[in-house]
Amino acid sequence: GAVVSQHPSWVICKSGTSVKIECRSLDFQATTMFWYRQFPKQSLMLMATSNEGSKATYEQGVEKDKFLINHASLTLSTLTVTSAHPEDSSFYICSALGQGGSNEQYFGPGTRLTVT
């Protein structure tokens, strides 16, 4: 149980275009999901907290107009990188908070974004 998927697993896009990444909880409902970003050999940095049916909460320094988050259902959150630039190239990972008040987060496999 507690499987989280991401799609796509990798994507290459041209500078200036937008890319949407999906995060799905496959066998449980997730009212809260998180989006992280990881640069090579660095830690996972929390970008935003996504709550079903409400606006996402962004961490300091993360541009909410650039990284659009939508959590329209209990099993799906999407991250759209708008007007992507090469510096947005990174590994994006989502996680879903476990049910029943658990602190455990279940992570997706990640999406490798390369902006050319």
Place this chain on the structure above:
Amino acid sequence: DQQVKQNSPSLSVQEGRISILNCDYTNSMFDYFLWYKKYPAEGPTFLISISSIKDKNEDGRFTVFLNKSAKHLSLHIVPSQPGDSAVYFCAASASNDYKLSFGAGTTVTVRA
């Protein structure tokens, strides 16, 4: 400001021996700690956790120790196996906040 620190970026250990990974934190509000294992180009997978009411939690080959006064925790893997070669992240959260703060990770290499 990094609230969770893993000061050893890498660790090499012989198969069968013990791997000890260390983690320090600065935020005294943290009361729940987790270790995740991560392979390249994959998401982290949960390994073991400990709450601040305990000082030790054991699960098979994995044991986590928590020293609250020193704001330090460690993960022991014994015996180490080649399949344990991965990056290990320490993470922490406060009970009033589900957000996780991650350390920078320690790359473990288990030599045959």
